[in-house]
Amino acid sequence: MSEPQSALPGAAFTGAAQITETGLRGMITLKGDLSATKLKNIAKKVSGVDMPEKRGANIKGDNGLCWMAPDELLILCPHMDAPTIVTQIDKALKGTHYLAVNVSDARAVFRVDGQGAREVLAKLTPADLHPDSFGPGEIRRTRLAQVPAAFWMTGPQTFEIVCFRSVAQYVFDLLSNAAKIQAQVDYF
Amino acid sequence: MLILHCPHCGIDCDETELSPGGEAHITRHGPGASDEKVEEYLFLRENPKGVHFERWRHSMGCGKWFHAARCTMTLEVFGTYPAQTTEPPESIRKILSEKRPGWSWRDFA
Numbered sequence: 001m002s003e004p005q006s007a008l009p010g011a012a013f014t015g016a017a018q019i020t021e022t023g024l025r026g027m028i029t030l031k032g033d034l035s036a037t038k039l040k041n042i043a044k045k046v047s048g049v050d051m052p053e054k055r056g057a058n059i060k061g062d063n064g065l066c067w068m069a070p071d072e073l074l075i076l077c078p079h080m081d082a083p084t085i086v087t088q089i090d091k092a093l094k095g096t097h098y099l100a101v102n103v104s105d106a107r108a109v110f111r112v113d114g115q116g117a118r119e120v121l122a123k124l125t126p127a128d129l130h131p132d133s134f135g136p137g138e139i140r141r142t143r144l145a146q147v148p149a150a151f152w153m154t155g156p157q158t159f160e161i162v163c164f165r166s167v168a169q170y171v172f173d174l175l176s177n178a179a180k181i182q183a184q185v186d187y188f
Numbered sequence: 189m190l191i192l193h194c195p196h197c198g199i200d201c202d203e204t205e206l207s208p209g210g211e212a213h214i215t216r217h218g219p220g221a222s223d224e225k226v227e228e229y230l231f232l233r234e235n236p237k238g239v240h241f242e243r244w245r246h247s248m249g250c251g252k253w254f255h256a257a258r259c260t261m262t263l264e265v266f267g268t269y270p271a272q273t274t275e276p277p278e279s280i281r282k283i284l285s286e287k288r289p290g291w292s293w294r295d296f297a
Binding site: 054055068069070072126127140141142143148 | 196199204247250252
């Protein structure tokens with residue numbers, strides 16, 4: 001069998017913040033009634049974290065649950081575990097109205113780390129990234145320049161960004177350009 | 189630049205995160221309807237100076253549709269509400285009656 005490849009293996013840039021492509025990440029889209037006990041239980045079981053609140057992101061290492069919409073969750077997991085988790089969900093939710101899809105290979109993941117991280121992202125998205133408005137534990141689905149993306153914080157200066165794999169190069173170029181040391185604004 | 193509150197995910201989103209969906213509260217007249225009704229459904233739209241109701245989709249966010257009541261003249265936004273309704277909710281009508289006494293829009297007032 002062929003080896004799975006991430007979108008831009010090893011891509012990295014250092015400037016006002018460090019931009020790295022994190023490599024393969026398991027991601028499962030789970031749609032359904034988020035208030036249903038069955039769904040909540042299986043989501044907790046496969047991810048090992050609690051159900052997130054509205055716009056919440058509960059992340060623990062490679063695993064996590066992110067609130068994507070009133071009827072949608074994103075389950076994060078190690079890349080190789082994703083197919084097994086989908087099978088587990090299918091088994092647990094059989095007969096209910098839901099959708100679970102392994103979208104790992106449709107996505108690219110970037111990490112933006114460092115003092116300028118907030119600023120790098122704030123240049124590209126209309127979302128309010130002031131430390132009072134956005135911090136760890138939250139996920140924001142928005143756009144980066146012209147493409148949809150979502151991000152959350154794993155530390156006070158660390159963002160993880162998910163975008164479609166087809167626009168990975170575009171997003172990496174955007175982030176690298178925004179992180180150029182000559183382009184610092186020192187707003188935050 | 190418009191900033192609309194998405195009633196589904198609770199984010200005050202910038203217009204550039206949204207996709208416009210045209211006029212709100214349009215009744216779909218399908219097969220079997222009279223020519224006049226189909227014409228109304230397909231082509232006839234309001235073009236008001238003042239109170240207007242629109243559909244928007246939070247396309248770069250939660251992906252859900254919602255409606256917005258706003259003023260086309262001042263760009264004031266009176267409120268937003270989920271799209272699962274065929275008429276403006278009472279709360280929005282109350283705000284409109286306070287801010288634009290005597291307002292009317294199609295059959296609503």
